[in-house]
Amino acid sequence: MPGLPSHVRACLFDLDGVLTQTAKVHAAAWKEMFDDYLRRRAAREGTAFVPFDAVDDYDAYVDGRPREDGVRTFLAARGVRLPEGSPNDPPEAETVNGLGNRKNELVLRRISEDGVEPYEGSVRFVHAVREAGLRCAVVSSSANCRDVLVAAGIEDLFDERIDGVVARERQLRGKPAPDTYLEAARELGVQPDEAAVFEDALAGVEAGRAGRFGVVVGVDRVGQAKQLRAHGADVVVRDLAELLESR
Numbered sequence: 001m002p003g004l005p006s007h008v009r010a011c012l013f014d015l016d017g018v019l020t021q022t023a024k025v026h027a028a029a030w031k032e033m034f035d036d037y038l039r040r041r042a043a044r045e046g047t048a049f050v051p052f053d054a055v056d057d058y059d060a061y062v063d064g065r066p067r068e069d070g071v072r073t074f075l076a077a078r079g080v081r082l083p084e085g086s087p088n089d090p091p092e093a094e095t096v097n098g099l100g101n102r103k104n105e106l107v108l109r110r111i112s113e114d115g116v117e118p119y120e121g122s123v124r125f126v127h128a129v130r131e132a133g134l135r136c137a138v139v140s141s142s143a144n145c146r147d148v149l150v151a152a153g154i155e156d157l158f159d160e161r162i163d164g165v166v167a168r169e170r171q172l173r174g175k176p177a178p179d180t181y182l183e184a185a186r187e188l189g190v191q192p193d194e195a196a197v198f199e200d201a202l203a204g205v206e207a208g209r210a211g212r213f214g215v216v217v218g219v220d221r222v223g224q225a226k227q228l229r230a231h232g233a234d235v236v237v238r239d240l241a242e243l244l245e246s247r
């Protein structure tokens, strides 16, 4: 059981930023969409344009949350409230769904142009825990989770997938609520304290803490180890391969 408490029987992995190098793709697409919207809004209202910060705003308000929650949470921090609209809203609609759809177009374009790279250390770690007999699930807020797993060539490594599409169908609350992680543990037939959560997002480690999982491993790709601990990580690594070395 590489680097994990001995009672852990299952591993629950976030996707973007933990398994695949896509957190930065999301952050860039959010910035492009929000900056365009904020610039137009500022020009219309004659106020100063304050750009979206792809590190601080992304971590605090957007990272790890379902798409529409990301739109709402960031805009609320700027004192902006938009109508919800509907999932079919065109990308230029000034609604929560419209802005979310615009951002999704940008993400999909970047992914199709550049492809998706998994983190090599994460792939090695998943192989090792599977060989040790642990069950594995992906738990992601992303509605694009399945396509990203396929593009990265790692979809066969997981027994279960609870993603943005499944969460919507089953009406599960998004991270930082623990619901999607709890659902994954239930699907794998383990108690929360028998499962390890692997997360790079502040909202994600919060979900791990709220669900009382066996261990919450924070994955620090951007130098935020302290914040990950403060929000719920029991341990922080820079790469999952570090856990293999600690055996």
Ligand SMILES: O=P(O)(O)OC[C@H]1O[C@@H](O)[C@H](O)[C@@H](O)[C@@H]1O
Residues within 6 Å of the ligand: 015, 016, 023, 026, 027, 062, 063, 064, 065, 066, 067, 070, 104, 107, 140, 141, 142, 143, 144, 145, 164, 201
């Ligand atoms: O817009 P999607 O692909 O459904 O993803 C929702 C969220 O999924 C999370 O995994 C990412 O950390 C967020 O940046 C992203 O916004």
